[in-house]
Amino acid sequence: MSHTRPLRFVRRGKTVTLEGIAPDRTLLEVLREDLGCTGTKEGCGEGDCGACTVVLGSERDGAVQYQAINSCIRLAHSIDGMALWTSEDLASDPMIRPVDRHSSPDLHPAQQAMVDCHGSQCGFCTPGFVMSLFGMYQNHVCKGAAITREVAVEELSGNLCRCTGYRPILDAAQHMGTLPRMQVDERNLLAQLSALKHAAHAAAEPGSGYMAPDTLDELLAARAAHPDALIAAGTTDVGLWITKMHRQYAQILDVTRARELRKVEVSATRIRIGAAVTLTDAFHALEQHWPQLHRFASRFAGMPVRNSGTLGGNVANGSPIGDSMPLLIALGAGITLASTRGERSMPIEDFYVGYRKNLLAQGELLTAIDVPMPSPHQTLAAYKISKRFDDDISAVCLALNLDIENGIVTRARIGAGGVAATPARARGTEAVLIGRPWSEALATEAGKTLQAEFNPISDMRASSAYRREVLGALLRRFWLEHSGETAVRPALHTLQPMEVPT
Ligand SMILES: Cc1cc2nc3c(=O)[nH]c(=O)nc-3n(C[C@H](O)[C@H](O)[C@H](O)COP(=O)(O)OP(=O)(O)OC[C@H]3O[C@@H](n4cnc5c(N)ncnc54)[C@H](O)[C@@H]3O)c2cc1C
Ligand code: FES
Ligand code: FES
Incomplete structure (x- = not known):
């Protein structure tokens, strides 16, 4: 097994230092097995139930950022240099x-x-x-x-x-x-975190079992030097390969510390989201320009998964039922891949070449996702259909982005998930829409084209027939919602609070 550097984090006001933690051990394993802190529970071991939730604290723009995450699928080494709270700490933490x-x-x-x-x-x-x-x-x-x-x-x-x-x-x-x-006591905590950061930097070893370089150049050099290392971001997919498939990894390259990959940059023409930006922050950036995405974003997994998982991890994983890709296809997003040889960019839909196959070449990493700014005539909607409202994977996901000028559809981009071996662009349906007056008859015709454009499979989430039916229904819903009628009403939010005895 490769040597790993010491893992250091702040807990109950003190620095905890752990030596010899294998790169693929989860935070929950370390808590329960090494530290004997069994207050944090293991239920599902796959990020679903929330029994293992802990809170991480890290420095961000001079303040402490708090994130609830699932410790069962988060790698222990990924919290190096952060503060950690478990349910056992709240009443006894001197901080x-x-x-x-x-x-x-x-x-x-x-x-x-x-x-x-x-x-x-x-x-x-x-x-x-x-x-x-x-x-x-x-x-x-x-x-x-x-x-x-x-x-x-x-x-x-x-x-x-x-x-x-x-x-x-x-x-x-x-x-x-x-x-x-x-x-x-954030002042004290920030001082402790800053001291840890310096210690971690001094201890950084290129070649160790868990590598988490601070810069893109170091990251790409590490990728070139260690082609067999597992690339890990928020490990909300990778974590399950460890806990459920019992895979073992002797060497891991964590992309989430490279500062270039953690940035969101907004210009007049586009939003550039670094591949290691968390889903929480990535959706927040998109919602600044498309507030209607809030409901869709809040249905991507649950909050602890969004706090760890990254946009780049979702795109690189390339699941045909992943949620961000249909949206990014509809938004006209491009991606950038980089290696020590240089950079290349492409439209996101061109990245996928088969079931879980993409164009990442040897030594390459996904570094950024570029989303063009909305056009003045744009109408955008994204829909997720799943069995459960919260924390569930889509049976079908559909994102539609039309420019409607003076009643005519002048541009159309449609992204779909759950209907093919890869996230897909509905080019046939787009062609039916472009250049024609936006009307109920056109929406119905486009819905039929959309149903015929894909040949979805039947699986445990939905049958092929159901998926087809839903595609047509979603196009109709889009028409209804964008012609003055509302098709959806929130349910849970209407639960009224109870009187609490004081
Ligand atoms: C309970 C639960 C619910 C979920 N719900 C949803 C959901 O509703 N919708 C949905 O789409 N997904 C869902 N997911 C899947 C997962 O959360 C997302 O795919 C997430 O975006 C993965 O990001 P990550 O940072 O955790 O990736 P990781 O797990 O770290 O990595 C995923 C893959 O991408 C590769 N990778 C990561 N970053 C890079 C990079 N920069 N360059 C090259 N390769 C890279 C890794 O090697 C790996 O192959 C869910 C997962 C869980 C556990
Ligand atoms: S144990 Fe269920 S989410 Fe971690
Ligand atoms: S199993 Fe714990 S409350 Fe339901």
Whole structure:
């Protein structure tokens, strides 16, 4: 086995240093097996249930960024240089203090609210819920923002089992803000994180079992020198190869530390999203220009998966049922691949050449995704059809992007998922639409063309006939939504809060 550098992170105000952690060990394994911290639970081991949720803290623009993530599929070494909180830390971390120095609550508001609202459930699920609540507390209450019902629903989307019901937990999320305030001593924490960063840089070894270079040049050099190393980003796909397929990896190249890949750059003509930008941040950047994407974005996995997973990982993985590719195809996105030999760019739809096959050559990495700015006449919508609303993979995904000028469709781009061996562009349907008046008759004709354009398979998510039917129905829905009628209404958000005893 390759030598790995020490893993260092901050927990309960102290630096934890662990030696000899194999590159493919998960954070949950290290917590439970090496550190004996069994408060963090393993339910599914695949990012679905949320039992293993922990919160990471890292420095971002001079402040601490808090992210709830699934420790079961996150590699332990990926948290090097960060702060970590588990459910066992909230009441005992000396870095978390009451704002009112005269009060000394026994529990953190994330825990107390679950007690007050009768939200706690089995011993497996409750710790994960509490950690998602802690992340929410840091990101909203501590920043002076109220937790709305919508925020509570969205940010608990990665905690699936609610045997005791949804409402008490949503109530708990909103109740946290009414309890005596607790806050993380960020000044001290940032100083500790900064010290760790310097130590990590000094300890960086090119060739070690877990390589996480800070720059693109170093990353490409490491790729060229270690062609057999597994490329890892947020490991929300890769993690399952380890926990479910029991694959072992002696050497891993983590792309998420390279600063060029972590940037979002906005110019007058395009948004450039670095391949290692998390799905949370990538969708946030897109929503600034297409606010209608919020609902679609919030249905991509659950929040802890979006906080780890990257846009580049989704594109490189190239699943035919992946959600970002149909959207990016419809948006007219391009991608950039780079190696020590140089760079090349292409439209995203040209990247895929077969089932899970793409044009990445030896030594190449995906570095960025470029999305052109919206045109003035653009109408964009993205739909995801899955069995469950939250945290589920699409049976069909469809993204439509039409320019309609004076009632005429002047440009059309349509991306589809779940209908072919690769994410696909519906060129035939686009051809039917372009140059014709936008009308119900045209939408119906285009829907029929779309149904005939692909030959979807039947699998456990949906039958071929159902997928075809849905394609036609989605085109009709697009017509209805963009001709003055609304076809969708949110359901969960209408659940009313319960009175909480004080
Ligand atoms: C519970 C759960 C729910 C999910 N729900 C959805 C969903 O709703 N929709 C959806 O589309 N996906 C979903 N996924 C899949 C996954 O979250 C996404 O595919 C995610 O974007 C992968 O990104 P990552 O950073 O985690 O990639 P990783 O797992 O780290 O890597 C994925 C693949 O891409 C390669 N790779 C990563 N970065 C690069 C790079 N820069 N250059 C070259 N190759 C690279 C890796 O080698 C690997 O082959 C879900 C996963 C889980 C566990
Ligand atoms: S154990 Fe289920 S999400 Fe990690
Ligand atoms: S299994 Fe834990 S609450 Fe449902």
